[in-house]
Amino acid sequence: MTLTDSPAGSTAGTEEVQLVNGLSCSLPADSPLAKLLKSQRTWVGPDAKERLKILRAAKSVAIVGASANPSRSSYFVGTYLQQSSDYRVYFVNPNADTILGQKAYPDLGSLPEVPDIVDVFRKASDIPAVIDEVVAAGAPTVWVQLGIWNQEAAEYGESKGLTVVMDRCIKIEHARFHGGLHLLGFDTGQITARKTIR
Numbered sequence: 001m002t003l004t005d006s007p008a009g010s011t012a013g014t015e016e017v018q019l020v021n022g023l024s025c026s027l028p029a030d031s032p033l034a035k036l037l038k039s040q041r042t043w044v045g046p047d048a049k050e051r052l053k054i055l056r057a058a059k060s061v062a063i064v065g066a067s068a069n070p071s072r073s074s075y076f077v078g079t080y081l082q083q084s085s086d087y088r089v090y091f092v093n094p095n096a097d098t099i100l101g102q103k104a105y106p107d108l109g110s111l112p113e114v115p116d117i118v119d120v121f122r123k124a125s126d127i128p129a130v131i132d133e134v135v136a137a138g139a140p141t142v143w144v145q146l147g148i149w150n151q152e153a154a155e156y157g158e159s160k161g162l163t164v165v166m167d168r169c170i171k172i173e174h175a176r177f178h179g180g181l182h183l184l185g186f187d188t189g190q191i192t193a194r195k196t197i198r
Contacts, residue, residue: 043151045165052177054141054163058087058116061170062108062139064130065121066091068099073145073169074121075100080171084178090115108137117141119170120148127153135160143170 014026027033046054061081066074078100081089089102090111096104105111108118118134120127120142127150134142134157142162144150146169157164 041149041151043154043166045154045168046163051165051168051173054117054143054165055170055174055177058141060088060090060113060115061085061117061119062090062092062105062111062115063119063121064092064108064133066093066096066099066104067121068093068096068104072121077119077121077145077169077171080175085174088113108133108139111137114138117143117170119143119145121145122148124148124150124153128156131157131160131162134162141165143168145169146172 013029015029016024016026063074063078063081066078069075078089078091081087082100091099091102091104092106092108092111093099093104094106098104108115114137116139118130118137118139118141120130122130127144127148131142131153140163142157142164144154144164144166146167149167154164154166
């Protein structure tokens, strides 16, 4: 089910609900069901094969919202990408001079090259503005980190010609595709295609 704009003649304060069978009905806009439908995720980003293709094709990654604080997830992801990938990694943070021993850049436009992937560690409400920066910089892919979701921003990014990945950790995805993660998400310390016997 999805919510659509109320057609002409609908009662004020109602939402038009499109059902999967093609029928529709009106619901009070403040009803629990209408609120639930508004919160549902209907946008679907690239599937696993497409994400693998994105990661394999990329040569450079810019981390927007990178932090020099070792307790922040962006620091952990940056460390992983530096040590476990062949990507050229750039850190974007206007409030930092260096992160993980590398120069930090104030914005995407200051980078020495256009990154293949822009990995974003910013709150959901900031994502549309970041997408505008990504488009202006000419980067083809925006990858929004695990736990961050803004469906309107995802749709907006796609409308601007971007490939959008959202609510997925680039470190987890890279490690999973390269044999460095157990099914439960733990680092196996080995790379193998053989299934373990239980």
